[in-house]
Amino acid sequence: MTTNSDPVYLKIKKELLQRIRQGELRPGDKVEHEEIIAQQYDCARATVHRAIRELAEEGYVERKRRAGTRVASAGNRATRVTIPLVRQEIEARGAKYRFNVLEREIVTPSGVAGAALSSDRALFLRLIHFANEAPFQLEERWINLETVPQAEHATFEMTNPNEWLVETSPYSEAEHFFSAENANKAQAKLLELDENDALFVIERRTHLEGDAITYARLLHPGANYRMTAENFSFSTKN
Amino acid sequence: MTTNSDPVYLKIKKELLQRIRQGELRPGDKVEHEEIIAQQYDCARATVHRAIRELAEEGYVERKRRAGTRVASAGNRATRVTIPLVRQEIEARGAKYRFNVLEREIVTPSGVAGAALSSDRALFLRLIHFANEAPFQLEERWINLETVPQAEHATFEMTNPNEWLVETSPYSEAEHFFSAENANKAQAKLLELDENDALFVIERRTHLEGDAITYARLLHPGANYRMTAENFSFSTKN
DNA sequence: AGATTGAATATGTATGGACATATTAAAAAT
DNA sequence: ATTTTTAATATGTCCATACATATTCAATCT
Known part of the structure; x- marks a missing residue:
C-alpha cells in the first residue's frame, strides 16, 4: 500500500x-x-x-x-535472478565453505569453450566446492590467457577463480545459461551422486569490451539445488 | 560507446x-x-x-x-530472465504449436501445491505442449478455485491455462524457481524420453494482493532446453 | 485515390532553483 | 575520555518552465 x-x-x-x-x-x-x-x-x-x-x-x-x-500486454515478463558467488551461497546457509583444485592445465580450448573464448591459450581448471564437506558444486572453467595473462601465475589456493576474477576485472559483462544434464560417471563420483542423476547447470561467459575473459560451467546436484527468480516490482513496494 | x-x-x-x-x-x-x-x-x-x-x-x-x-563491490550481480509463454517460445523457433489436456480434475491440493495455494479447492490440470508434434513441455498446474472460480467452467481447448490466466488476471505477481530433476517413468513416456533423463524444471507461483492464484510445474527435456539470462546494462547501451 | 505537406499533441529531456533528509564530522558539554 | 549537540554536506525530491521529437491526424496537392 x-x-x-x-x-x-x-x-x-x-x-x-x-x-x-x-x-x-x-x-x-x-x-x-x-x-x-x-x-x-x-x-x-x-x-x-x-x-x-x-x-x-x-x-x-x-x-x-x-x-x-x-x-502493456501481459505475459513474458522479465524477472530478476541473482547468481551468487559459491562461497556466499554456502556461507549464507550457515555451512562451512571449502574448495579444491582438481585439475590445472594450459590448453587450446575447443568445443563450446573454444567458441566462447576464441583464443589459442587458456588456463583450464576443474574445481569442487564443498558445503560442510559435502560436494556442492563442480566447476569447469577456462580463463583466456590472452586477455587475462596474470591468471597463468595465480595459485588459486586461497581465493577461488571466480573471486579472483571478480577482483581482477570487477564489472565485466556476463551472459548466463541454465540447463539440466545427466551426470556422467566422473561427475557423479566427484559430486557423490549416482551416474545419470540430474544436474542443474549454470554456464557463464564473461567479456570486457568485446574481449572474452572466461567461460565456466557450474554443475549442481539437481536434487537439492533451486534457483529463485524475484519479481521486478515486488507487490507494490517499488 | x-x-x-x-x-x-x-x-x-x-x-x-x-x-x-x-x-x-x-x-x-x-x-x-x-x-x-x-x-x-x-x-x-x-x-x-x-x-x-x-x-x-x-x-x-x-x-x-x-x-x-x-x-559497489562486484560479485553476485543481478541478471534478467524472461520466462516466455510456451506458444511464443515455440512459434519463435518457427515451429508449429499444439497442446493437449491430458488430465483435468478438481482436487484438494497437498504437498508443494497445497503449500503454494493454501486452498481447499483447486483445478488440477496436466498438459503437454508440442513443437512440430514433438513433446516440448509437460505442465502440471493447480488453479485456486477460491480466487479464480471461473476456471471451473473454462474448457482450455483453444487457449491453454497459462494464456487464459494471463487474460484473466494479467498483472499478478509471480515467483519462479528453477531446478533439475530426473524424469520418472510417466513423465519420460509423455516427453518421449528415457526414464531418468534430466528435466529442466520451472516452478511458478502467482498471487494477487496476497491471494494465491496458481502453482505450475513446467518440465522440459534437459538435453535441448536452455534458458538465457541477459545482462542488465548490456555493454554500454543503456 | 493516393501521395505530400503541415499542424497538433503526448512524451522526452533539460534547466535552475528550492527545500528535505540522512549521515558525517566537528564542537560543546558532561 | 565519553557522550551529546550542532553544523556541514551530499543525495533525494519537487517545481515551473522551456524546448525537442516522434507520431498521429487533417488538409492540401497531384
Missing part, C-alpha cells in the same frame, strides 16, 4: 500499478496523460513522468510520443 | 560505466559529487542525478546521503 511518507512519484506509481493489478486498467487500455494526472495529484508533470517512466521500464506500460501511454 | 545524439544524462551514465568497466574506478572508490560532474558536463545537477541514480538502480554504485557515491 501507499505510505503517507512516500514521495509523490512513488505514490503515483504504486496507485497506477494497483489499478493495473486489480484489473481496472487492462492491457491495451490508455492511461491518462501526464498533465491530467499532474492536476489530479496537484504536482508537476516531471513528477508524474518519473512515475510512469519507471512503470514503463519495468514493462507494465508502453509509451509512445503523441500516441500516449497504454497498459 | 557514446553517441553524439545521446541525451546528456545517458552520456554521463555511459562514460561513468566505462570508467568502472575499465577499472579506472574500482569497487569502493568514490565518484565525484553531482555538482562537480554537473560543472564538468556544463549541465544541471538533476541531469547528473538521473545518470547516477540509474547506475545505482542497476547495482554499479551505492549512494548514501552526505557520504557520497561509491563503486
Whole structure:
C-alpha cells in the first residue's frame, strides 16, 4: 500500500500499478496523460513522468510520443535472478565453505569453450566446492590467457577463480545459461551422486569490451539445488 | 560507446560505466559529487542525478546521503530472465504449436501445491505442449478455485491455462524457481524420453494482493532446453 | 485515390532553483 | 575520555518552465 511518507512519484506509481493489478486498467487500455494526472495529484508533470517512466521500464506500460501511454500486454515478463558467488551461497546457509583444485592445465580450448573464448591459450581448471564437506558444486572453467595473462601465475589456493576474477576485472559483462544434464560417471563420483542423476547447470561467459575473459560451467546436484527468480516490482513496494 | 545524439544524462551514465568497466574506478572508490560532474558536463545537477541514480538502480554504485557515491563491490550481480509463454517460445523457433489436456480434475491440493495455494479447492490440470508434434513441455498446474472460480467452467481447448490466466488476471505477481530433476517413468513416456533423463524444471507461483492464484510445474527435456539470462546494462547501451 | 505537406499533441529531456533528509564530522558539554 | 549537540554536506525530491521529437491526424496537392 501507499505510505503517507512516500514521495509523490512513488505514490503515483504504486496507485497506477494497483489499478493495473486489480484489473481496472487492462492491457491495451490508455492511461491518462501526464498533465491530467499532474492536476489530479496537484504536482508537476516531471513528477508524474518519473512515475510512469519507471512503470514503463519495468514493462507494465508502453509509451509512445503523441500516441500516449497504454497498459502493456501481459505475459513474458522479465524477472530478476541473482547468481551468487559459491562461497556466499554456502556461507549464507550457515555451512562451512571449502574448495579444491582438481585439475590445472594450459590448453587450446575447443568445443563450446573454444567458441566462447576464441583464443589459442587458456588456463583450464576443474574445481569442487564443498558445503560442510559435502560436494556442492563442480566447476569447469577456462580463463583466456590472452586477455587475462596474470591468471597463468595465480595459485588459486586461497581465493577461488571466480573471486579472483571478480577482483581482477570487477564489472565485466556476463551472459548466463541454465540447463539440466545427466551426470556422467566422473561427475557423479566427484559430486557423490549416482551416474545419470540430474544436474542443474549454470554456464557463464564473461567479456570486457568485446574481449572474452572466461567461460565456466557450474554443475549442481539437481536434487537439492533451486534457483529463485524475484519479481521486478515486488507487490507494490517499488 | 557514446553517441553524439545521446541525451546528456545517458552520456554521463555511459562514460561513468566505462570508467568502472575499465577499472579506472574500482569497487569502493568514490565518484565525484553531482555538482562537480554537473560543472564538468556544463549541465544541471538533476541531469547528473538521473545518470547516477540509474547506475545505482542497476547495482554499479551505492549512494548514501552526505557520504557520497561509491563503486559497489562486484560479485553476485543481478541478471534478467524472461520466462516466455510456451506458444511464443515455440512459434519463435518457427515451429508449429499444439497442446493437449491430458488430465483435468478438481482436487484438494497437498504437498508443494497445497503449500503454494493454501486452498481447499483447486483445478488440477496436466498438459503437454508440442513443437512440430514433438513433446516440448509437460505442465502440471493447480488453479485456486477460491480466487479464480471461473476456471471451473473454462474448457482450455483453444487457449491453454497459462494464456487464459494471463487474460484473466494479467498483472499478478509471480515467483519462479528453477531446478533439475530426473524424469520418472510417466513423465519420460509423455516427453518421449528415457526414464531418468534430466528435466529442466520451472516452478511458478502467482498471487494477487496476497491471494494465491496458481502453482505450475513446467518440465522440459534437459538435453535441448536452455534458458538465457541477459545482462542488465548490456555493454554500454543503456 | 493516393501521395505530400503541415499542424497538433503526448512524451522526452533539460534547466535552475528550492527545500528535505540522512549521515558525517566537528564542537560543546558532561 | 565519553557522550551529546550542532553544523556541514551530499543525495533525494519537487517545481515551473522551456524546448525537442516522434507520431498521429487533417488538409492540401497531384
